[in-house]
Amino acid sequence: MEANKILFFSAKPYDKAFFTQHNAAYGFELDFLETHLGPHIVNAVDEGTFAVCVFVNDKLTAEVIEVLADKGVKVIALRCAGFNNVHLETAKRLGIRVCRVPAYSPEAVAEHAVAMLLTLNRKTHKAYNRVREQNFALTGLLGFNLHGKTVGVIGTGKIGRAFCKIMLGFGCKVVAYDLFEDSELSNLGVQYSTFEEVLKQADILSLHCPLTPDNKYLICQETLNLMKPGVTIINTSRGGLIHTSNTIEALKTGQIGYLGIDVYEQEDKLFFKDLSGMIIEDDTIQRLMSFPNVLVTGHQAFFTEEALSQIAETTLHNVQQLNKGEEPDPAVILI
CATH class of the missing domain: 3.40.50.720 (NAD(P)-binding Rossmann-like Domain)
Structure with a gap:
């Protein structure tokens, strides 16, 4: 049988x-x-x-x-x-x-990355809560135009490609790094460069690469030092791409202006579970969620x-x- x-x-x-x-x-x-x-x-x-x-x-x-x-x-x-x-x-x-x-559906992940970027920038999550409490004041909700900003994309596979196209539609300058350049994206206006140059140029950095032994902690103190002060970082790929403690320090100094993560290195103990009635012992994720300029979602970009x-x-x-x-x-x- x-x-x-x-x-x-x-x-x-x-x-x-x-x-x-x-x-x-x-x-x-x-x-x-x-x-x-x-x-x-x-x-x-x-x-x-x-x-x-x-x-x-x-x-x-x-x-x-x-x-x-x-x-x-x-x-x-x-x-x-x-x-x-x-x-x-x-x-x-x-x-x-x-x-x-x-x-x-690479568009699903790419669109979630954009949703996180817009939420952090225009603070729609905070505005939603305010209005429900009949608070219509705008103080503290100031954002910035995406149009004209330089968006760095690390990894231009199917998801990265979809993300690039969306950001081009916003009128952004898109610079990218990948081991293999995508001629279609180049023809659309995406500028390929070295990894270091992408980090230096980006106002917004979005990660769209797999996690391998060679790129673990791609975002760490060394690479954060190359970025513009106040950079926005979005990660919908794998949590191990980001050195979390280095990222927390960069948030404290203002080197990172906004952080959006749909993935987290220790997520296996947290994500896809309802822990609302429990004490979470992971001090690192609690510290991350305490920042007003950090948005965490529970690995839902594909959903x-x-x-x-x-x-x-x-x-x-x-x-x-x-x-x-x-x-x-x-x-x-x-x-």
């Missing part, structure tokens, strides 16, 4: 809804667990499970993957683009295939109907192809 069970970890009600809907065309047996995948739960995986489907905060260490292999798991299906939480060498050694969703539909469809299609012994698109297969 062909194995067709997919076990989901870190599953939320919206995951169950979208995957169940799209599974009507595939016929897999789906099982959903709310807990994240890690050493504490991996032994609960049933033998005969063909694939585990995981998200950004699941921990697929070498130890975890070895247990999955012993259980007969053949596929690790990431329902996200990033894969820094998977020990790929162990998966390859044990013959487990790893696939991902390399692009799911649109279009993106969730594409994530479900692409993930199920990847697993189906691997189950049939076929090779998915090279962009989605990691090993």
Whole structure:
């Protein structure tokens, strides 16, 4: 009998809804667990499970993957683009295939980055609360025009490209750094430069690159010193791109004027959970949220109907192809 069970970890009600809907065309047996995948739960995986489907905060260490292999798991299906939480060498050694969703409505993430930028700048979140209390005063709500500002973009893949196009529409000068220049963006007016020059020129800096061992703490004391005083930084990529304690110091001195983060290095202990009735012991995130010029959202940049539909469809299609012994698109297969 062909194995067709997919076990989901870190599953939320919206995951169950979208995957169940799209599974009507595939016929897999789906099982959903709310807990994240890690050493504490991996032994609960049933033998005969063909694939585990995981998200950004699941921990697929070498130890975890070895247990999955012993259980007969053949596929690790990431329902996200990033894969820094998977020990790929162990998966390859044990013959487990790893696939991902390399692009799911890049506009969703790009638009959220712009929403964070506008919220911080025009202080619409503060205005909303004021007006509800019948306070219509404008003092403290002063912003600045985006038109004419220099926007630096680090990473011009699908999400970075979408973000660049939006900022060009605002009338911004867009400078970018990427290992591979995008000729379409260059033709539209994006100016590619060195990483250091982008940092020096940018009034606004937006990060759109994956997290790798080479770029961890891309934003740190050294690189912050290259930036204009009062720079605005937006990060919708991965929390590890930013050295948080260095960033807090830069906020205190005014080197950073505004900070918007949808990701956080220690987010696995916080994000995707309702902690409203609990004491959060993470002093760093509490310090960040205490700044009036910092906006934190809980890794929601991807969270649109279009993106969730594409994530479900692409993930199920990847697993189906691997189950049939076929090779998915090279962009989605990691090993």
